[in-house]
Amino acid sequence: MSRSNIDLPARLLLNLASWRNAATWRIAFSGGLDSTVLLHLLATLSKTEYLPTLNAIHVHHGLQAVADTWPEHCRAVCAVLGVPLQVVRVQVQPGASLERAARDARYHAFTEALQANEVLLTAQHRDDQAETLLFRLLRGAGVRGLSGMPRQRPLGKGHLLRPMLDVTRAELEAYASAHDLSWIEDPSNQDRQYSRNYLRHQVLPVLIQRWPQAVATMARSATHLNEAQGLLEELADMDLREASSASEFAWLGLRSLELAPLAHLSDARQRNALSHWLEPLTRLPDTDHWSGWEDLRDATGDACPVWRLADGELHRAGGRIWWLSGHWLRPLPGAGVWLDPASPLAIPGNGVLSLTGQIPDGPLHIRYREGGEVMALPGRGHRDLKRLLNESAVPSFVRGRLPLLYKDGQLLAVANLKGLDGGALGDWHLHWQPLNEDQGLS
Template identity: 35%
Template sequence: MSGVSVDDLSQRFQRQLTKVSGIQRWIIALSGGLDSMVLLELAARFLPAKQVTVLHVNHQLQSEAGEWQLFCAQQAEQRGLTFRAEKVQLEGGSVETAARNARYSVFEDKMSSDVCLMMAHHADDQAETLLFRLLRGAGVRGMAAMAVQRKLNNGKLLRPLLGCSRSELKSWAIREGLSWVEDPSNSDTQYDRNYLRQQVLPLLAKRWPRVNERLNATACHLADAEALLEELAQADLEACLASANTLSLTELKLLSGRRQVNALRYWSRQFGLMLSEGQVDSLRVMAEAAADSQPELLLGDTVIRRYRSKLYIDPVTESLRWQECLIDVLASGLSHGGVLTLKSDAGKDLDSWLMGVDIRSRQEGDKCHPLGRPGKSLKHLFQEAGVPPWQRDNWPVCIRAGEIVAIPGICICQSWCDGENKPPFWLDWQPSALFAVGDSGTL
C-alpha cells in the first residue's frame, strides 16, 4: 500500500478534531510505539501545547519498561508538552485483559467533561478486533468493534487514526523522521491478538489482499446495525421504565421476544453490566415467575430482583440500623443507603417541629396512625406503597417520645400534628440505586 502524504494525514487528523466539541484539555495516550508516536507528532503540530498532556501507562511487564517511560518523557519534552507517567500493578488472569483494565482505570481517573483522551488505534487494529470477537462468538455489538469516538467516564475518547492502515502510518513516520520503540511481546504468539496479527491475518491477506479493508467495512456496517438496535432499545425502554433502576414487566411483555432481549441488554448496560446469554435467559425466567415469587440474579456487586410486576437493579448492600437524631441527619446528609430530604414551602423556622425527633429502624409489630387514616402496621404501609422487601430494613422511621410520627416518603402521622396544624413540610426517602455508567470499550 502506498504511503499517505503529509498533507493527507494531517487533514484526516484535523477533520477528526472538528468532530469533538467542548474540549479544553487533550490527553495523548503514549506507549512509545510507532502508532502512538505518529499520534503524538500530529497532536504537537495541531493542538495548543498548553492544552495537551502526554500520558504514559507503565505496565511493568518488560525489563525495558523503565527505558520506554524515559523515552516517552523525552519525546514529550522535545515537543514542549506536559508529561505524566503512571505505574500500574496487574491483577491475575489473562495478561492482555489485566493490562487493558489497568490502563483504562488510569484513563478514566483523568477524565472530566472537557477532556478528550486520544488513542492511536488504526485500521489493522480494527480488523484484528473484529476477527478476535468473531472467534469468541460476539454479537452485533461486539463485532461493531471500536468506535472512532465514544464517551469515557465523564469525558470523551477519540481514535483519529482508525481509518489509516499501519503501513500508511509507518511510511509517514519514516518520512517525518520519527523514532519509536518496539515491544518484543508484540511478536509473542501465545497471546491471542498477537497470533491473529502475526499468523492469521497475513495468511488471509495472501488469499484476500484487501482483507483488512473489508473487515473494517464490515465493522462499520455492524456499528450502524448496533446504532439502530440501540435506538429501538431506547424507545422500548422509555415505555418500560418505572424509574431509573426499575423496569415494568407489564410493559416489557408487550414487546416481541427479540425486543425484550434487546431492551434488557440495553437496560443492564446502563449500569455497567454486560449480560451473557445465560443471564439474559435467567432474567426472562424471572419475568415469567409466579406473581408472588421474589427471584433474584446476583451479578458481582449488583443484584437484579423481581417484586410484583417489576425488575429492580440495585447495588448489593448490608442492612444498616438507624439510631440518629433527625436534625443531625438532615444537616449532615448521612445516607444509610439512601437520601433523606425535607421539602417545605413554609419559609419559617422548623426546629420546633423537628426537635426531639429521632430516627430508628423498623421493629417487629410497628404500627402508626397516618394523618387522616385509620391505624396501620408498617408492614401494611410498605406493601401498600409497593416498597420491595429488601428495602424495608433500611427504611428510616421517625419517632418522638417513643411514638412513630412519620415514615419518610410514605406518611406523616397524626401524632406529629399540633392540634389541627400538621407539619408544614414533607420528609422524603429515596433508597440507594445504581447510577448509569459509561460504556465499556475495547483495547
C-alpha cells in the same frame, strides 16, 4: 477523492475537523510505533495549523522490568516535539485476563485525566480494528461487539477519539521510517499466549496470504455492523420510552422501568432494549445468563425475583424493574439516637433524615424493620407495619431500609410514606433522602 488517497497528515486533520474547538487534545502515548506516529503528526501539524492545546499522557503499568525505562523515553520524545507529558502510574489488579486488567487500569487513568471539553486521542488503526473484529467473533460477540471499536465515544468528562481507524499499520511504518522516528518495542507484543498477539502473528498473516484484502474487508464489515448497532439503539430508545413512565417512588433516586411494555415485545426486542439500558450500569450478561431475565419477567405476581448481574442486581416490584447497586446491596449498620432532631441526621450508608413542622419532643430513636412492628394511627387503632407497607405498595427491597422513628419504644413515623410519615399524628413530617445511585456505586 477517497480518504485513502489523501496523505496522512491531511487525512488526520479531516478526521479531527469537528473536534478542533476542543480545549485540549490529549494523546495517549505509550511510546510504541502507533502513538509515536500520532504524536509526531499532531506536533508537526500544530506548527502550521491552529489546533487545540496538545498534551500527552503515558500510563505506566509496571508489569515488566523493561517498562521502567519507558517513561524516560516518552519524556525525551515529548521534549523534542514540545508537547507536555503526564506520566500516570497505575496498579493492575490481578485477574483471569491480564490484558483486560491492564486495559481497565489504563482507561481508568484516562478517565480521571480528562476534563470537560477535552478529547483523548488514541492511535488504534485499521489492522487493530480487524483484529478486534476477529477476536470478538471467536468469543461469540453479538452486533454490538462485532461493530468494533467506535471512532468516538464519551469518556469521563470528555470524549475518546480514534482518528486513525482508516490508516493501515503499513502506512504508519512508512511514515515512521520517512521521518526517522524511534519507538519502544514492547516484548510482550511477541508473546503468543496473549490472544491478540496470536491472531496478529499466527492467524492474520495466513488469512492475508490467501485474501490480501482481508484486513480492509474486515474493517469494512465492522463499519457495517456499527451502522446496524446504531439502528438497534434507535429501536431500543423507542421501546424504552414506552417503559419509562414515572414511578410514585421516584424519590428513591433509582433507575427503573415499567415491566408491562417490555413484556409485550418479542424476546429479541426485550434483550435489545434491556442491553441498551443496562450497558452504562454493568457488564452485560452472556447469552446463557439471559435466562435470569426470563425468570424475573415470568415470576408470579407475588414473588420478589432478583436477577444478579456483574455489577448489581435487577429487582421486580410493583409492576416495575429496578436497578440496585452499591450501597443498596450492602448491609445497614445499626440504628441510633437522634440527639438533635432540629438538624438533619446523616444515617451511615443510608442517606439523610430530616423533620419538618412541629418537631416532636425527644429523645427520638431511628430503627429499621425487623418484623412484628405495630403502629398506632388515629381512627384506625393499631396496625401491623407489614400491612401498612403493603397498602402503600412499598417495593420489597426498600422495606428493610426505610427509617422508622421511635419515641419511648413507640413507632411514631415511617419516612416518606403519606399518612405514616407523622402527618396523621401531628403537624410534622419525617423526610428521608436516600443516597443517590452514583454515591452508592462501588
